[in-house]
Amino acid sequence: xxxxxxxxxxxxxxxxxxxxxxxxxxxxxxxxxxxxxxxxxxxxxxxxxxxxxxxxxxxxxxxxxxxxxxxxxxxxxxxxxxxxxxxxxxxxxxxxxxxxxxxxxxxxxxxxxxxxxxxxxxxxxxxxxxxxxxxxxxxxxxxxxxxxxxxxxxxxxxxxxxxxxxxxxxxxxxxxxxxxxxxxxxxxxxxxxxxxxxxxxxxxxxxxxxxxxxxxxxxxxxxxxxxxxxxxxxxxxxxxxxxxxxxxxxxxxxxxxxxxxxxxxxxxxxxxxxxxxxxxxxxxxxxxxxxxxxxxxxxxxxxxxxxxxxxxxxxxxxxxxxxxxxxxxxxxxxxxxxxxxxxxxxxxxxxxxxxxxxxxxxxxxxxxxxxxxxxxxxxxxxxx
Numbered sequence: 001x002x003x004x005x006x007x008x009x010x011x012x013x014x015x016x017x018x019x020x021x022x023x024x025x026x027x028x029x030x031x032x033x034x035x036x037x038x039x040x041x042x043x044x045x046x047x048x049x050x051x052x053x054x055x056x057x058x059x060x061x062x063x064x065x066x067x068x069x070x071x072x073x074x075x076x077x078x079x080x081x082x083x084x085x086x087x088x089x090x091x092x093x094x095x096x097x098x099x100x101x102x103x104x105x106x107x108x109x110x111x112x113x114x115x116x117x118x119x120x121x122x123x124x125x126x127x128x129x130x131x132x133x134x135x136x137x138x139x140x141x142x143x144x145x146x147x148x149x150x151x152x153x154x155x156x157x158x159x160x161x162x163x164x165x166x167x168x169x170x171x172x173x174x175x176x177x178x179x180x181x182x183x184x185x186x187x188x189x190x191x192x193x194x195x196x197x198x199x200x201x202x203x204x205x206x207x208x209x210x211x212x213x214x215x216x217x218x219x220x221x222x223x224x225x226x227x228x229x230x231x232x233x234x235x236x237x238x239x240x241x242x243x244x245x246x247x248x249x250x251x252x253x254x255x256x257x258x259x260x261x262x263x264x265x266x267x268x269x270x271x272x273x274x275x276x277x278x279x280x281x282x283x284x285x286x287x288x289x290x291x292x293x294x295x296x297x298x299x300x301x302x303x304x305x306x307x308x309x310x311x312x313x314x315x316x317x318x319x320x321x322x323x324x325x326x327x328x329x330x331x332x333x334x335x336x337x338x339x340x341x342x343x344x345x346x347x348x349x350x351x352x353x354x355x356x357x358x359x360x361x362x363x364x365x366x367x368x369x370x371x372x373x374x375x376x377x378x379x380x381x382x383x384x
Contacts, residue, residue, distance in 0.1 A: 002100045003220040003383050005229035008038025009341035014180040014211035014329035017116040023058055024070035026212045027112045030334075031071045034108070034214035037350075038226055042072035045216070046104035050080040051091035051111035053333035056123035058114045071110065083237075084127070085281060086368030087111060088213065088337025089375040090237050095217045105222050112212035113333035120208065120332075140283070141205075145197040148286035150249040152199070154301070155293070159199050161304035162285035163190035166203050166327060168307075169282070172314055173324025175353040180209045180329040190285075204285040211331030213338045220383075230344035230362075230379045234265030237375035247372070255294040255365070255374035263296070266361075266378040271296045275378075276359040277346045278312075278320045279339040281366040282327070288320065291365055295376070314354060322346070322354040336366030340377055347381040 010033025012018070012026055021029065035041060048071070050064040060066060064080040067073070081091040088111035095107040124140050151157040167187055173179040185203060193202040223229040238254035241247050259271075268274045278297070282288040289303040297318055298306040306312060312320040321327075323342045326335055343362030345351045351359075360381045367374040 002102070004096050004099045004232045005218055005220070005223040006232065006344040006379065007106065007216045007218045007223060007226040007229050008034045008040065009344055010034030010037055010214045011178045011338060011341065012212045013178055014209045014331060016180060016207065016209060018114065018210040023060055023063065023112065023114045023117070024066055026114055026210060027067055027110050028070050030112070030212035030214040031108065031110055034216050038216045040106070040216065045076065045106050045108045047077040047098055047107045048073045049091045049095045049107060049109045050078060051087040051109065051333060051337060052080065052082055053084055053087060053113050054082065054123045057118045057120055057332060067110065083373050084368030085283060085332050086237065086336045086366045086373045086375050087333050088335065089340060089364070089366040089377060090336070090368070092215065092217070092337060092340055092377070093235050093237050093375070096232055096235055099217055099219050106216060106218040108214060108216050109337060110212065110214045111334040111337035113331040114210045115208045115331065116210050141197045141200060144284050144286070145200050147249055148199055148284070151286070151290065154250065156301055156304045157286055157289045158304055159191060160187060161289055161307050162204055163187040164307050165282065165285040165288045166190045168313060169321050169325045169327035172322050172354060173328030176324050176328050177352070178329065179324050180211070181207050181327065200284055200286070206283065206326035206330040209329045209331045211329055211334055213334045213341050215337060215341050215344065228348045230347045230381065231383050233378040233380045233384050234262035235375070235377040236261040237373065240372045251290065251294050251300070252367070252374050254372070255291070255367070255376070258374055258376040259295050262376045262378050266380070266384065268378065271363065272298070272318055274361060275318065275363045276361050277322060277343060277356045278318060278363045279323060279342045279365070280320060280325065281335050281339050282321070282325050295363065295365060314356070319356050322351070322356060336368070336375065339364040339366050340379070344379050347379055
């Protein structure tokens, strides 16, 4: 299997409304930063993967056609991938496979969402099976609240533990120059924030953001010409049942399957000790607790204790979301690629104010659909 590396990354400055640019202007901003980071031009790119959320999120149909001219992709292979919040990781996997198969030497992946211009809540309400899913789910928040409640008593995923996740991620986002939300909060602030769908409260929920992220993936030969690449050691993306009746409410099966596969690929047997930094896509605080267990950072039922121990803080032994995660910025179609870009920058030693000292191995997690799609990636400063 051919080795694949991340040669460069770029993000926009995320905000609730980026009125200064159109969707393509937003995407071009991220692409130019990724090209600059990799010291490349579009002439060096062989193929492009465009990633976005559902069409209604940004109110542009077939956006890959619009983007091609704006980013200089004319007369290059262009394909679009979409799978909700996990789109960026799904698109990155598609790009990795292009390189591994020998179809391209360098592939640009661009993920974006301009949520200020689309019908977000309406779009989310149409994600479910129209006969069996929609009334049960009551939107993504309703189903997420049901997930959390089912784990509270059995696994100890308390409101206080989830509030600590929010406090941690908000504090970390203060260090991130690209973050949309920069606000220090307390556990009491979270617990006393507006109830939305119990046990979910306002400060358990990330913002809605306009933003984009781009990465450039390359072959081993391409990596020889780039400074300080981050190597893809493993990547996988899995799906589970559409209807809730066929799912486990305790742990995401596609997450555990993806993690197991990626750990085999990367030669990881003890992620808590072998991984230096983690970025997870937390659509609600309760999900981060679940991811600790699903990714094997602690045993089942150990997430609240792990959070309380300080281990996942930026100065802990397994820092999670030093960038601030989705609490800092949440352009849904780009969030998964942001997680991958963040761990790549960590192992490249280019994460700036929130750089984790000595980070060599990074773990990224993302998901889409209505919590039924989950992906995992491991990147390293060294080839496998």
